[in-house]
Amino acid sequence: MAARKAAEKPNISGDELTLYYRQMLLIRRFEEKAGQLYGMGLIGGFCHLYIGQEAVVVGMEAAAKEGDKHITSYRDHGHMLVAGMDPKGVMAELTGREGGYSRGKGGSMHMFSLDKHFYGGHGIVGAQVPLGAGLAFADRYKGNDNVTFTYFGDGAANQGQVYEAYNMANLWNLPVVFVIENNQYAMGTSTKRSSKSPNLWERGAAYGIKGEMVDGMDVLAVKAAAEKAVAACRAGEGPYILEAMTYRYRGHSMSDPAKYRTREEVQKMREERDAIERVRELLITGGHASDDDLKAIDKEIKAVVNEAADFARESPEPALEELWTDIYA
Amino acid sequence: MPTEILMPALSPTMEEGTLAKWLVEEGDSVAAGDILAEIETDKATMEFEAVDEGTIGKILVEAGSEGVKVNTPIAVLLEEGESADDIETAAAKPEAGTADAGAEEAPKPQAERAAEAPAAAKAAQPAAYAPEPDWPEGTEMKSMTVREALREALAEEMRRDDAVFLMGEEVGEYEGAYKISQGLLDEFGARRVVDTPISEIGFTGLGVGAAWGGLRPVVEFMTFNFSMQAVDHIVNSAAKTLYMSGGQLPCPIVFRGPNGAAARVAAQHSQCYAAWYSHIPGLKVAMPYSASDAKGLLKSAIRDNNPVIFLENEILYGRSFEVPDIDDFTIPFGKARLWREGKDVTIVSFGIGMTYALEAADKLAEEGIEAEVLDLRTLRPMDTGAIIASVQKTNRLVTVEEGFPQNSVGNHITSVVMEQAFDWLDAPVINLCGKDVPMPYAANLEKLALVTTDEVVEAVKKVTYR
Numbered sequence: 204m205a206a207r208k209a210a211e212k213p214n215i216s217g218d219e220l221t222l223y224y225r226q227m228l229l230i231r232r233f234e235e236k237a238g239q240l241y242g243m244g245l246i247g248g249f250c251h252l253y254i255g256q257e258a259v260v261v262g263m264e265a266a267a268k269e270g271d272k273h274i275t276s277y278r279d280h281g282h283m284l285v286a287g288m289d290p291k292g293v294m295a296e297l298t299g300r301e302g303g304y305s306r307g308k309g310g311s312m313h314m315f316s317l318d319k320h321f322y323g324g325h326g327i328v329g330a331q332v333p334l335g336a337g338l339a340f341a342d343r344y345k346g347n348d349n350v351t352f353t354y355f356g357d358g359a360a361n362q363g364q365v366y367e368a369y370n371m372a373n374l375w376n377l378p379v380v381f382v383i384e385n386n387q388y389a390m391g392t393s394t395k396r397s398s399k400s401p402n403l404w405e406r407g408a409a410y411g412i413k414g415e416m417v418d419g420m421d422v423l424a425v426k427a428a429a430e431k432a433v434a435a436c437r438a439g440e441g442p443y444i445l446e447a448m449t450y451r452y453r454g455h456s457m458s459d460p461a462k463y464r465t466r467e468e469v470q471k472m473r474e475e476r477d478a479i480e481r482v483r484e485l486l487i488t489g490g491h492a493s494d495d496d497l498k499a500i501d502k503e504i505k506a507v508v509n510e511a512a513d514f515a516r517e518s519p520e521p522a523l524e525e526l527w528t529d530i531y532a
Numbered sequence: 533m534p535t536e537i538l539m540p541a542l543s544p545t546m547e548e549g550t551l552a553k554w555l556v557e558e559g560d561s562v563a564a565g566d567i568l569a570e571i572e573t574d575k576a577t578m579e580f581e582a583v584d585e586g587t588i589g590k591i592l593v594e595a596g597s598e599g600v601k602v603n604t605p606i607a608v609l610l611e612e613g614e615s616a617d618d619i620e621t622a623a624a625k626p627e628a629g630t631a632d633a634g635a636e637e638a639p640k641p642q643a644e645r646a647a648e649a650p651a652a653a654k655a656a657q658p659a660a661y662a663p664e665p666d667w668p669e670g671t672e673m674k675s676m677t678v679r680e681a682l683r684e685a686l687a688e689e690m691r692r693d694d695a696v697f698l699m700g701e702e703v704g705e706y707e708g709a710y711k712i713s714q715g716l717l718d719e720f721g722a723r724r725v726v727d728t729p730i731s732e733i734g735f736t737g738l739g740v741g742a743a744w745g746g747l748r749p750v751v752e753f754m755t756f757n758f759s760m761q762a763v764d765h766i767v768n769s770a771a772k773t774l775y776m777s778g779g780q781l782p783c784p785i786v787f788r789g790p791n792g793a794a795a796r797v798a799a800q801h802s803q804c805y806a807a808w809y810s811h812i813p814g815l816k817v818a819m820p821y822s823a824s825d826a827k828g829l830l831k832s833a834i835r836d837n838n839p840v841i842f843l844e845n846e847i848l849y850g851r852s853f854e855v856p857d858i859d860d861f862t863i864p865f866g867k868a869r870l871w872r873e874g875k876d877v878t879i880v881s882f883g884i885g886m887t888y889a890l891e892a893a894d895k896l897a898e899e900g901i902e903a904e905v906l907d908l909r910t911l912r913p914m915d916t917g918a919i920i921a922s923v924q925k926t927n928r929l930v931t932v933e934e935g936f937p938q939n940s941v942g943n944h945i946t947s948v949v950m951e952q953a954f955d956w957l958d959a960p961v962i963n964l965c966g967k968d969v970p971m972p973y974a975a976n977l978e979k980l981a982l983v984t985t986d987e988v989v990e991a992v993k994k995v996t997y998r
């Protein structure tokens with residue numbers, strides 16, 4: 204785990220903290236619900252939950268502005284919720300229904316929203332990295348100051364195309380922040396078993412790309428690093444790499460033998476490092492919110508998630524003609 | 533004895549070149565490795581070095597001469613003790629038999645066929661008959677190589693739409709490994725003519741992302757062999773995302789470059805991807821034969837909102853065809869071209885396969901067999917309607933392509949014809965393909981591995997029971 208930044212008192216408003224708390228909680232409750240629906244057989248196939256990693260996307264996107272683009276892997280539900288996509292549409296895609304973002308044709312791993320500048324949702328490990336560089340290429344070509352947030356895992360960091368993308372991104376000064384979500388495992392392979400060098404972000408140095416490691420369990424630390432990275436991109440200084448050290452509490456996908464790590468390891472992270480608990484504490488100790496305030500937020504979010512689940516169950520399956528649509532534009 | 537310096541073949545497909553510039557003069561003494569001249573090939577300008585030492589006795593071909601055939605003597609090198617007076621006798625010989633001597637010294641089976649083809653193609657151009665003509669009758673025509681046609685299409689589309697840009701290895705400063713992008717960097721600048729590092733999967737993925745971001749990339753693969761490095765982005769990212777996004781995210785991108793066997797470059801550099809890519813829903817696949825189709829289809833491809841695989845052919849680049857002199861000339865996808873009308877058999881082909889199809893039709897005509905020749909032009913969408921209509925007329929079908937036989941394009945056509953025109957068939961369909969072997973290097977084996985005109989003639993005789 205990255206050394207935590209000295210625990211300075213964050214100079215941050217209650218409103219802002221509350222926003223991050225809400226966003227992270229929404230992701231967690233949404234994912235818990237998705238897990239339940241999966242258990243009930245309403246969601247099929249692969250379903251990768253983001254529980255434990257919430258601070259990464261929430262902190263990163265705190266530095267985004269309208270027009271910025273977002274792209275990630277199959278572990279994408281949290282990214283979509285923070286990008287402002289409707290939880291109902293996301294959940295209904297998980298259940299493969301007409302009301303889903305891809306009208307049931309993409310599923311958990313492949314969802315998109317042009318409206319919210321969310322470009323997927325990609326099932327091929329590492330593929331999103333050059334794709335993200337390409338989105339940034341388009342913005343540089345058009346001459347605007349948008350930035351593309353390109354997320355990928357520690358496992359994906361071993362794909363060759365990541366480095367081809369790094370090279371071109373820096374060669375052409377592309378406004379892209381590469382966010383390595385290092386949750387320390389790629390399925391059952393710990394980073395120790397896949398890479399001799401512990402710091403994945405440092406590989407960017409070979410291409411002259413600036414980067415740093417950040418505590419991905421601390422939303423404020425992520426946000427601070429993201430602001431720096433995004434500012435560099437907007438200023439035309441080219442790409443930036445952030446390696447967020449994080450942890451997933453659940454299995455890789457829904458069926459995970461969990462033999463590659465101990466229960467204690469997971470338990471320890473949850474108890475000592477949980478990102479949501481951390482913000483909750485800051486809200487309480489900083490006098491920004493009372494227990495009751497937080498309970499009210501919990502309740503509100505539960506309602507949103509329940510509504511999404513109801514919608515996802517009630518939305519009909521796609522019409523049979525849908526088989527043959529959207530193949531060609 | 534004075535030695536002749538011959539026009540060198542500086543690329544696998546070079547048949548002739550321009551002697552751009554002499555860097556030596558008569559009377560200069562040269563050492564092995566000295567640059568003698570600059571020669572422009574079909575792909576690039578290259579420096580030509582001396583192999584032996586000696587004195588330049590006579591320059592036989594002046595600087596600036598175009599169309600100098602490979603193996604033509606271009607200068608005479610004198611050894612020590614020889615004088616220019618010795619030259620007359622030496623130079624007299626090649627003048628008599630240049631071409632023959634050349635052909636023997638450098639066996640080039642592909643080149644031979646390439647040299648003959650344009651004439652054959654012209655002869656076979658349909659006279660008046662064409663179901664829906666590609667251009668109005670009486671349109672003024674100009675002669676143009678496939679290479680020029682492609683270049684024009686790119687330049688016109690780039691002028692028309694700022695979102696169109698070209699990227700790939702050596703497309704800019706080098707002006708294209710096969711000179712397709714000649715002059716484009718000058719006209720459009722480095723923003724729109726982007727030289728990439730050698731990173732096929734990386735720049736293909738990047739191109740797809742740029743297309744999603746609102747641009748219209750034209751991605752050049754130096755040859756399609758290298759697209760296998762990038763096949764994941766072509767198939768999984770470019771072709772499937774419209775579907776997976778419920779119609780939200782189209783991918784207007786063209787992947788283009790030379791495809792199929794070139795000449796003498798062996799197995800890893802000689803493969804046809806027509807069947808591979810036309811397997812994939814979400815992709816469109818074009819494979820032009822003539823210059824007018826190259827131009828009209830490439831312009832359509834660039835305007836298409838779908839990912840298009842555009843399969844060119846190195847051997848066809850240098851061939852000339854008549855192209856209509858029309859502003860903004862396009863050819864729609866999914867429409868076959870009838871090159872030759874006939875009643876005895878239908879020959880369906882595409883790309884360079886058309887060379888053999890048309891040559892065979894000429895030969896067959898001499899024997900009184902009238903072949904109808906269809907050029908599919910695009911494989912996805914495929915004009916199966918034209919094939920069926922023709923088979924219903926001729927009752928016999930031969931398909932011709934250079935790709936491998938198993939799961940070939942011809943196999944697919946056969947299945948369509950079986951389903952839709954079984955009762956019209958008077959003979960089993962024959963699919964002519966390249967042989968089921970990796971492409972060999974040796975000239976004789978290479979020739980054997982490729983489909984030939986004679987094989988087409990033979991197949992037609994078989995299905996017509998002659």
Ligand SMILES: Cc1ncc(C[n+]2csc(CCOP(=O)(O)OP(=O)(O)O)c2C)c(N)n1
Nearest residue numbers: 278326327328356357358359386388389390
């Ligand atoms: C090219 C490719 N290889 C293998 C897989 C199977 N696979 C899916 S997820 C995964 C692990 C990826 O781990 P990481 O990048 O760390 O992301 P995380 O799941 O931890 O978010 C593997 C091997 C795949 N989808 N794509």
Ligand SMILES: [Mg+2]
Nearest residue numbers: 356357388389
């Ligand atoms: Mg991981």
